[in-house]
Each structure stands twice: as structure tokens, then as C-alpha cells.
Amino acid sequence: MTKQWWKESVVYQIYPRSFNDSNGDGIGDLQGIIEKLDYLAELGIDVIWLSPVYDSPNDDNGYDIRDYRSIMNEFGSMEDFDVLLAEAHNRNIRIVMDLVVNHTSDEHSWFVESKSSKDNPKRDYYIWKDGKDGQPPTNWESAFSGSTWEYNEATGDYYLHIFSKKQPDLNWENDEVRSEVYDMMKWWLDKGIDGFRMDVVNFISKHPDYPNGEVQPGKQYGDGSPYFMNGPRIHEYLNEMNRQVLSNYDVMTVGEMPGVTPDEGKLYTADERNELNMVFHFEHMGVDGGEMGKWSLNGWNLTDLKEILSKWQYELEEEGWNSLYWNNHDQPRVVSRFGDDGEYRKKSAKMLGTCLHMMKGTPYIYQGEELGMTNVAFESIDQYEDLESLNMYNERVNQYGDDPAEVLERIHHKGRDNARTPMQWSAEENGGFTTGQPWLDVNPNYRTINAEEALSDEDSVFHYYKRLIQLRKENETIVYGKFDLLLEDSESIFAYTRTNGDETLLVLCNFTKEPVTAELGEFASRSGDVLITNREEERTEETQLGTVELEPFEATTFV
Ligand code: TEU
Numbered sequence: 366m367t368k369q370w371w372k373e374s375v376v377y378q379i380y381p382r383s384f385n386d387s388n389g390d391g392i393g394d395l396q397g398i399i400e401k402l403d404y405l406a407e408l409g410i411d412v413i414w415l416s417p418v419y420d421s422p423n424d425d426n427g428y429d430i431r432d433y434r435s436i437m438n439e440f441g442s443m444e445d446f447d448v449l450l451a452e453a454h455n456r457n458i459r460i461v462m463d464l465v466v467n468h469t470s471d472e473h474s475w476f477v478e479s480k481s482s483k484d485n486p487k488r489d490y491y492i493w494k495d496g497k498d499g500q501p502p503t504n505w506e507s508a509f510s511g512s513t514w515e516y517n518e519a520t521g522d523y524y525l526h527i528f529s530k531k532q533p534d535l536n537w538e539n540d541e542v543r544s545e546v547y548d549m550m551k552w553w554l555d556k557g558i559d560g561f562r563m564d565v566v567n568f569i570s571k572h573p574d575y576p577n578g579e580v581q582p583g584k585q586y587g588d589g590s591p592y593f594m595n596g597p598r599i600h601e602y603l604n605e606m607n608r609q610v611l612s613n614y615d616v617m618t619v620g621e622m623p624g625v626t627p628d629e630g631k632l633y634t635a636d637e638r639n640e641l642n643m644v645f646h647f648e649h650m651g652v653d654g655g656e657m658g659k660w661s662l663n664g665w666n667l668t669d670l671k672e673i674l675s676k677w678q679y680e681l682e683e684e685g686w687n688s689l690y691w692n693n694h695d696q697p698r699v700v701s702r703f704g705d706d707g708e709y710r711k712k713s714a715k716m717l718g719t720c721l722h723m724m725k726g727t728p729y730i731y732q733g734e735e736l737g738m739t740n741v742a743f744e745s746i747d748q749y750e751d752l753e754s755l756n757m758y759n760e761r762v763n764q765y766g767d768d769p770a771e772v773l774e775r776i777h778h779k780g781r782d783n784a785r786t787p788m789q790w791s792a793e794e795n796g797g798f799t800t801g802q803p804w805l806d807v808n809p810n811y812r813t814i815n816a817e818e819a820l821s822d823e824d825s826v827f828h829y830y831k832r833l834i835q836l837r838k839e840n841e842t843i844v845y846g847k848f849d850l851l852l853e854d855s856e857s858i859f860a861y862t863r864t865n866g867d868e869t870l871l872v873l874c875n876f877t878k879e880p881v882t883a884e885l886g887e888f889a890s891r892s893g894d895v896l897i898t899n900r901e902e903e904r905t906e907e908t909q910l911g912t913v914e915l916e917p918f919e920a921t922t923f924v
């Protein structure tokens with residue numbers, strides 16, 4: 366296994382709009398990030414993944430790019446970006462940018478030209494198809510509700526948008542599009558950035574026939590995902606991107622890949638494939654899904670979560686590399702989702718941090734996760750901003766006649782705004798995020814959950830995450846040790862070992878609010894010194910051969 370800096374790093378994701386507002390307009394900005402670089406250096410992270418900061422009309426909060434080579438006005442200027450990059454590098458923190466090239470904004474000059482006429486030189490930068498009998502070209506459902514096709518009067522046909530109609534999909538079959546993207550990537554890399562997180566990059570190759578998708582009972586649209594995920598030319602494109610751009614720089618790349626399997630993950634990330642360094646899969650994010658997809662509230666089983674995460678550990682042990690995450694700007698807060706955001710908030714947040722950071726792969730921390738920030742439950746749909754939630758709400762209430770309170774409950778648990786409420790810096794007004802009116806309401810629990818409080822409490826989630834990050838720097842077994850799952854049938858305990866030469870780490874995580882006994886057989890008798898734990902009471906009883914008592918939400922790593 367070749368050693369690489371990005372295998373030994375911990376990444377921190379910043380969603381700029383919600384991170385820190387320096388000028389009182391209620392919107393986070395680049396200057397606000399600069400103000401917090403010392404906080405990040407204190408936490409000890411190595412890389413920042415910066416969600417999009419490019420010029421955008423913000424239909425999807427920056428994931429709809431209007432100009433790839435300028436900074437969104439609300440976030441500041443290119444000079445601010447250059448200062449941010451230099452100041453981060455001064456603190457040995459790298460910056461990885463968000464590359465959103467499956468689609469652009471419909472206000473991008475390329476699309477304005479492409480939609481103007483069928484013989485415009487930029488016409489084939491996007492995907493245009495004729496309708497059939499007054500219907501869209503296929504029955505595919507958009508990720509943001511409705512059809513994936515929008516009719517264009519000027520040319521009398523439809524363009525594809527897997528996401529919102531203001532996010533037209535680029536046509537990667539077109540060599541000119543690919544060379545435009547590669548030129549833009551080089552422009553940013555020549556500024557000195559340290560890599561890219563690639564937004565839905567496994568969507569860029571579509572099935573050439575554009576067949577209809579299967580329609581589930583009760584649904585109006587079909588599932589097009591088999592025809593735009595991991596498409597026929599995807600490896601050709603990524604290999605070309607690597608050859609023409611990435612291979613010329615010392616960079617880190619991670620592909621966001623809804624629908625990717627471990628077998629495909631190996632093809633995308635094995636060193637000799639010369640494509641990407643790692644991928645974000647979504648299998649564990651679906652463990653609490655169901656017939657309504659992510660909006661289902663069916664609950665989840667720990668055995669399913671363990672099966673998914675250990676499968677990815679085993680499958681990528683010899684080739685490829687895992688990214689490890691619980692949270693990002695699209696997912697609910699993990700302490701509310703897989704832990705306990707009430708009585709055991711701090712303890713379960715530390716347990717979840719241990720469970721993830723002791724595994725093999727590059728860990729990603731989403732802003733506020735290090736504080737144990739929680740989901741929010743706004744009383745009115747009017748307080749929500751995310752178009753994914755608003756479109757779903759309108760469709761379910763107005764088209765399917767669902768009870769508004771029931772739909773709002775789904776948004777409380779699974780909506781993306783849970784991750785996008787402003788970062789909670791202090792107990793001051795608006796959590797110290799802004800002196801103005803925040804673009805999205807702050808979670809009312811900022812008075813007790815905030816960075817200032819955490820920094821002064823040595824028992825805080827922040828200081829625990831800081832130790833997890835420090836351990837990864839000090840201990841090769843955490844980075845390169847082999848993963849083996851124990852107690853796979855337990856619905857309470859996530860137990861595994863990491864082995865590196867003659868060193869074995871034993872990681873025990875109790876995912877429940879009940880005390881529990883881990884029957885570990887020969888492993889218990891070998892459980893020696895404690896590397897890190899969130900346990901409150903001294904472990905007085907001798908570890909009986911084969912058993913280890915765990916407190917509610919206890920996480921202990923033995924070495
Ligand atoms: O997300 C890709 C994606 O599949 C999302 O739709 C995600 O699965 C869903 O929101 C879960 O609720 C990327 C970005 O991370 C997301 O913020 C963008 O909205 C999307 O692509 C389009 O760029």
C-alpha cells in the first residue's frame with residue numbers, strides 16, 4: 366500500500382454560506398473563513414474541502430455555477446480567495462475545491478448560447494432531445510422532484526437536468542466540453558489549490574439510448590439512475606482527466622458517487638487505474654431509507670450499518686482507498702440520526718467520532734460535527750430554504766395530498782437544512798455567526814452548543830475530536846492497519862480490530878443508551894491499555910476473560 370499525504374489526512378468540510386459571516390449581511394463569506402483558520406488549526410485538521418464559492422445565482426446554493434473563474438459576490442472577491450489559500454497554507458492546511466461539472470447554472474454563458482438556437486456553436490455543450498407526443502424525452506424523475514427534462518420554446522425541444530431546471534447537465538460526449546473543464550481545472554490548480562471533491566462525477570456519462578426508467582407503484586416518474594450512474598464512458602473520461610490534468614499536480618481527488626458499489630469503487634480508486642484517489646459512496650446513508658427513499662422514517666438496524674461499512678473496509682483493503690464520513694451539507698446531523706441528541710448528546714457524538722475515525726480511510730468532518738451540533742425542527746415550512754425539501758413538500762402536499770405536518774416531520778429528520786443552519790460559535794445572538802439577519806435561522810440550541818463553550822470544556826466533543834485527529838498522526842495502525850469486524854450479529858455493539866504487524870487495536874462502540882456486555886472471547890483477555898475512551902467511570906472490575914462491560918454510548922479503543 367503506497368503511502369500518500371491524503372491517506373494520512375483528516376478533511377474538514379466548510380459550507381461557506383453557513384460558516385462565518387464577517388460583514389453582517391447574514392451570509393457566510395471567505396473573510397469569515399480566514400477569521401476561523403486558527404480554530405481549524407487548533408482542531409488539527411489537515412485539509413479543508415470548500416463547498417462551491419464560484420459565481421452562482423444560488424438556486425442550489427452554489428452547486429449551480431454561473432462562472433467557474435469568479436467568486437460569488439456574497440462570499441467576497443478573488444483576492445479574498447487568494448488570501449484564504451495563502452493563510453491556510455501558512456498553517457499547513459491544504460484546500461480542496463468543489464468541482465461541479467456534471468451541470469452548470471442555466472445562467473452560465475454556455476447555456477444562454479446553447480438554448481438560443483439549434484445552430485449556435487455552443488448548442489451541443491448540453492443534452493437536448495425532442496419530446497414524444499407532447500411528453501418529455503424520457504420518464505426520468507429529477508433528484509429535486511418533477512421531470513428531468515425542461516421544454517425550451519426557442520428550439521422546441523427539451524434539455525436534461527437531473528437536478529433543478531436551473532442546473533442543465535453538460536454533454537460530456539462533446540470533446541469541447543471536456544477540454545473547457547480541463548482548462549478550468551488547470552486554472553485553479555495553477556493558483557495552488559490542493560485538489561477537488563467532484564460533485565456527482567459518476568453521473569457525467571449517460572446511456573446513449575436514454576431509455577425510460579422503471580416506474581414504482583404509485584409514482585408518476587421512472588427511475589433513470591441506471592442510465593446516468595456509472596455510465597459507459599465514465600472511466601474513459603476520468604482517465605483522460607487524470608492524464609491531461611491531475612497527473613501533473615500533487616493533488617487529492619474524491620469523487621461523490623451516489624449509487625457506486627465497492628466493485629466500481631475499486632475501479633475508480635485503485636492506484637494503477639489512474640482515475641481518482643477515493644470516492645464518497647452512499648450505501649450507509651441509505652440504511653434508514655425506504656419506500657420513500659431518503660424521506661422514509663422506518664428507522665435502521667446497527668447490523669445493516671455494520672454490514673455496509675465493513676463490506677467497504679474489506680473490499681478496498683488491497684486496492685483503492687475509503688473516504689469515511691457521517692455528515693456533509695446534504696445529510697442530517699449524525700448525532701441526531703445515529704446517536705442521541707438528548708441526554709447522551711456529547712457521549713454519543715464522541716462514540717460516533719471514534720467509530721468512524723478508527724476505521725481505515727480518510728475521515729471527513731463536516732462543520733459543527735466536532736461540536737455535536739444537532740438537527741433542527743423549524744415549526745414552519747417557510748423557515749426552510751433548501752429547494753430539495755421545498756420541492757418535495759410542494760409535490761407531496763399539493764400533488765399527492767399528504768398531510769403537511771407529516772411531510773414537515775420528514776424534513777425535520779432528513780432535510781438538508783439540518784446541516785446548513787449557521788455554525789454555532791458562541792452563546793451570543795445568532796450563535797456569533799452574524800451580526801445581521803442570518804440567511805437561514807440558527808438552531809435555537811446555540812446558547813448551549815457552541816465553539817466557545819466547547820473550547821473551554823476539556824471534556825467537550827471538540828477536544829475529543831482533536832485527540833482522535835492527533836492519534837491518527839501518531840499511530841500508523843489507525844491509518845494502515847487491516848480492519849476486521851467482530852460481533853457482527855450484535856444490534857448494540859460495533860466492534861472491530863485494526864491490525865498492523867504485531868499491534869492490534871480493539872475498538873468497541875456501544876450504539877445504545879443501555880449498558881451492554883461485549884462477549885469478545887480471546888480479544889477481551891488481550892484488551893490492554895486504553896488508547897482513547899469516552900467512558901465516565903473507571904473500569905474497576907477485572908476484565909473477565911471474554912467480556913468487557915460498556916456504559917451507554919461508550920466507545921473505547923484498546924491497544
Ligand atoms: O449531491 C448529489 C446528490 O445525490 C444529492 O442529491 C444528495 O444525494 C441528496 O441531496 C441527499 O439528500 C451533490 C451536492 O452534494 C448537492 O448539494 C447538490 O444539490 C447536488 O449534487 C447537485 O449539484
Ligand code: CA
Pocket residue numbers: 385386387388389390391392393394439
Ligand atoms: Ca457575509
